[in-house]
Amino acid sequence: MKKIIKKHPLAIRWFHWLNFPILAVMIWSGLLIYWANDVYRVGWGDKTILKFFPDTFNKALNIPYRLAEGMSLHFFFMWLFAINGILYFLYLLFSKEYKLIFPNKNSFKEAWLVLLHDLHIKKGLPPQKKYNAAQRIAYTGIIIMGFFMLLTGLAIYKPVQLYWLCAMLGGYEWARAEHFIFTILFVLFFLVHVIQVILAGWNNFRGMVTGFEVIKPSGSPGLSETNNLTETIILNDE
Amino acid sequence: MMNDEEKIVTDAQVRNKTLLSMLFLLVFFAGAVTGWKWLHKQPKDEGAPRPLRNALIANELIFENIFSNNHTAKTFSKKSAVPRVRVNGDAGMSEDFDPSSWKLEVIRNVNDTLRLSLDEIKALPKTEIIFDFKCIEGWSQVTHWGGVRFSDFVKKYGLDEQAKLQFTGLVTPDMEYYVGIDTKSMMHPQTLLCYEMNGAPLPMNQGYPLRLIIPVKYGVKHIKRIGSLFFSSQRPKDYWYERGYDYYCGL
Numbered sequence: 128m129k130k131i132i133k134k135h136p137l138a139i140r141w142f143h144w145l146n147f148p149i150l151a152v153m154i155w156s157g158l159l160i161y162w163a164n165d166v167y168r169v170g171w172g173d174k175t176i177l178k179f180f181p182d183t184f185n186k187a188l189n190i191p192y193r194l195a196e197g198m199s200l201h202f203f204f205m206w207l208f209a210i211n212g213i214l215y216f217l218y219l220l221f222s223k224e225y226k227l228i229f230p231n232k233n234s235f236k237e238a239w240l241v242l243l244h245d246l247h248i249k250k251g252l253p254p255q256k257k258y259n260a261a262q263r264i265a266y267t268g269i270i271i272m273g274f275f276m277l278l279t280g281l282a283i284y285k286p287v288q289l290y291w292l293c294a295m296l297g298g299y300e301w302a303r304a305e306h307f308i309f310t311i312l313f314v315l316f317f318l319v320h321v322i323q324v325i326l327a328g329w330n331n332f333r334g335m336v337t338g339f340e341v342i343k344p345s346g347s348p349g350l351s352e353t354n355n356l357t358e359t360i361i362l363n364d365e
Numbered sequence: 366m367m368n369d370e371e372k373i374v375t376d377a378q379v380r381n382k383t384l385l386s387m388l389f390l391l392v393f394f395a396g397a398v399t400g401w402k403w404l405h406k407q408p409k410d411e412g413a414p415r416p417l418r419n420a421l422i423a424n425e426l427i428f429e430n431i432f433s434n435n436h437t438a439k440t441f442s443k444k445s446a447v448p449r450v451r452v453n454g455d456a457g458m459s460e461d462f463d464p465s466s467w468k469l470e471v472i473r474n475v476n477d478t479l480r481l482s483l484d485e486i487k488a489l490p491k492t493e494i495i496f497d498f499k500c501i502e503g504w505s506q507v508t509h510w511g512g513v514r515f516s517d518f519v520k521k522y523g524l525d526e527q528a529k530l531q532f533t534g535l536v537t538p539d540m541e542y543y544v545g546i547d548t549k550s551m552m553h554p555q556t557l558l559c560y561e562m563n564g565a566p567l568p569m570n571q572g573y574p575l576r577l578i579i580p581v582k583y584g585v586k587h588i589k590r591i592g593s594l595f596f597s598s599q600r601p602k603d604y605w606y607e608r609g610y611d612y613y614c615g616l
Contacts, residue, residue, distance in 0.1 A: 129379050133370045144390065148397040164503030194502065195609030199413045202611070203420035286499070287438045287581050287616040288431045294439070299497055299505055337386040341379060342371070 130342040134257065134334040136222065142215040143335060149211060150313070152204045157310055159197025162190050167307055179307075205280065212273045219270075227257040229267050234260040269316055272309055279306040412609030425613035432615065434553055438496045438580035446495050446509035450562060452570045453500060456604060457542025458590060467538070467574055469558075470593035473527060478593075481522075483574045486558060489513040489521055494555055494578065499616060501583040501605075510578045511561030516552045527596040528552060534601025535577060538592030545601035546579065546586055550615065555580045558591070583614045 135143075162185060169177040185191055219225040230238075237260030243249040245261070252259065258266065278292065282302035286293040296302040324332055334340045410418040469486065471479040493511040519528045533551045536543040550556065559578040560567055567573040572589025579586055585605045595601070606612045 128373055129376055131372050131374055131379065144393060148394075148401075152401075160503065164500075166504070195412060195605075198501075198611065199417035199421055199609065202424055203417050206420075285428060285431070285616060288428070288433070288436045290436060290439060298439075299499065303503065333383055333386075336390050337382055339372075339382070 131339040132342055133338060134340045135338050137338060138218050140335055140338060142211055145211050149204055149207045152200060153208050154310060156197040156200035156204065158190055159193040160201060161307065163194040209277055216270060228263060230263045234263045238264050272312060276309055279309065411606050421611045428615060432549060437555055441495045441507050443495060443509060445507045446563065447506055450508050450571065451506055453584065457537030457539060459539045459541065462538060464574055469575060469591060471522065472593060472595035479522060483560060486513055486575065487560060489517055492557060494557065496580045499583055501585050501614065509563050510557060510559045512557035512559035512578065514554060515556045515558055516554065518558055530596040530598050532597045532601055533594060534597055535588045535591050535594045537590050542588060542604050543602055544586050544588045545603040548596065550579060550581050553581050581616055583616065586614055
């Protein structure tokens, strides 16, 4: 016999897994578009440390000369990205799930402890519910980033009709740069997210697929910290 | 002890539920990949897979609703304009062009074409604009242009009836480059039949004697060296539209 606990509601799992291929297409088509004017780099003066993107990268992925294709994909999938994101946000608000995700007054202090813990500098974690403080900040941050992607995207899509939006974001060229930088941040988030999920293990991953997590009986051999956390959830809920 | 979020289940139940959900996720991803392949196999409509072409047209129908003559491209001071203006694209710019015999052909009706010299066009009030010219490739440049407002031109030559038609077509003298533009955007107060750049006559590679400047559109619509123009209720053919780009290209 096993004790299981509900973790992610069905709606959130749908939003999550739908977002994965949609975001992949948005980033891919974004690469096809960006190639036509690939001016961004990390460096100073004539010195370039990292060019976005190196020719080998573009060639390896067969990116060059596909601007039209990129634009038509981007301007179709933008609707799916926007609708999925907006529905997700509304769901969080109406289901009260947001209480588990949005940071609370302790989160910013506690996130530091989580970071020290994850880097194996310090043992033990403050008590938490579904998400720890660092996760709350990260997952709320990604929602804000998604919203910002929509805004910067709209600003460069309709810079004349939405001139006020474009001006608010610092003008046409800045809005394009912001749209690009936030895409890079999205990709970095994705990498960290995947690494964290791998480190957290199977039970946690299964939570986003099945919706439940298995709680191992306390005191049994192989009791891990994750299980301690789950225990904390139960205590907090009582 | 237990809240309603918890349940005691058998190992088999956990295993079955997990298997079923994982299988479902697998089917979901297989579906996504299949959908992606299907999309790319669809017949092309003017260079774009049909579903994507339909999406572009739908976007046009949605975003033309926020188009307004009151929404104007931001303008700049003369000193912000770059001295060396980028030249992009030479379709329609054949070598054998003879500017001395050039006249703008305005097709008013079948067998009714108005032929205008550059001096006749220059006789209309001049409008100047310094704005951020935006290329569909993603770059932009603050540039300085002068010419006749297209709406002034329409009024002066009594083209009001024709300008009620939904589209305007413009073609180079050699017919190698051509654009179709919604007439609403043509009548926008910043749209110019342009004969000056940086206060001097247009250079040959910028479309001498006459080009279009239409700040509510990407650069592809700013046709250089206009040979003729006409109005139509159908979409006139468009060079980059045929190559998979959006027809509207509205900013």
